Amino acid sequence: MKRLTLLLLFAIVGAAHGYYRDNSLLARVTVYWAHGGRGADRFTSQHKSATGQRLQQGHCAVDPRKIPYGSRVVLPDGTALRAVDTGTAVQNRKAARKAGRTSYERNAIVIDKFFETKRQALMWANSNPPFVSVKVISPNAPPVAKPNITNAEPIALSPTPTPSAVVPNPPRSQNSIASASPSGGAIRNPLGRLGR
Numbered sequence: 001m002k003r004l005t006l007l008l009l010f011a012i013v014g015a016a017h018g019y020y021r022d023n024s025l026l027a028r029v030t031v032y033w034a035h036g037g038r039g040a041d042r043f044t045s046q047h048k049s050a051t052g053q054r055l056q057q058g059h060c061a062v063d064p065r066k067i068p069y070g071s072r073v074v075l076p077d078g079t080a081l082r083a084v085d086t087g088t089a090v091q092n093r094k095a096a097r098k099a100g101r102t103s104y105e106r107n108a109i110v111i112d113k114f115f116e117t118k119r120q121a122l123m124w125a126n127s128n129p130p131f132v133s134v135k136v137i138s139p140n141a142p143p144v145a146k147p148n149i150t151n152a153e154p155i156a157l158s159p160t161p162t163p164s165a166v167v168p169n170p171p172r173s174q175n176s177i178a179s180a181s182p183s184g185g186a187i188r189n190p191l192g193r194l195g196r
Helices: 002-017 094-099 118-127
Strands: 024-033 059-061 072-074 081-087 109-115 131-137 177-179 186-187
Touching: 002 094, 024 094, 024 118, 081 109, 109 118
Parallel strands: 024 109, 059 081
Antiparallel strands: 024 131, 059 109, 072 081, 072 131, 177 186
C-alpha cells in the first residue's frame, strides 16, 4: 500500500512539473489591436513588441515564464501565432480568472492575439470560443516538412497506353482469370484453374 501511494505521489509531482507534458495547454485567447481604443497602449500603437520585433498579424502576447519568446502557438483551427510580446494582463491571467467558470478555466494561461484594427479583433473574438486547447511548439523544435500540393495535375495510378502501343487481347485460356492487370495483361491464377 505504501509503494502504491508513493508511486501515485511521484506521478502527480511529475505531471505537475511537466515531465509528462504533451505541450497542449488550455488557454484563454484574448485580442488586442494597434490603432486606438482600450486594446492598445503606446507601444502597441507604434507596433513595438517586448522582443523588439515589429508587431503584425500572426503575432501574440504570452507570459514568457510559461511560453518562451519565439515559440509557435497553434490554435485549434490550425492558425499558428508567433510569441513575440507580453503584457501585465497576460502575465497575471486577469481574463482567465474573470471569465473562467471552473477552476480549470480560471487557471488557464492567457494568449493575446494581435490585430491591426479593432474591427478585425472583435470579429475574430466574437466568432471563436474564449477557452481553447492550444499546442505550443518551442523555438528550438525542428521544423516540420510541409507536403508540396501545388501541382494541380491528377495523379496517374498506371501509365496510359499510347495508341501505337495498344495490342489486341490474346485469347484467354482456362488457366487465366478474366480480369486485366493494371499493365493491361491477364492475371494468371496461381492454382492453375478458375476460382470456384
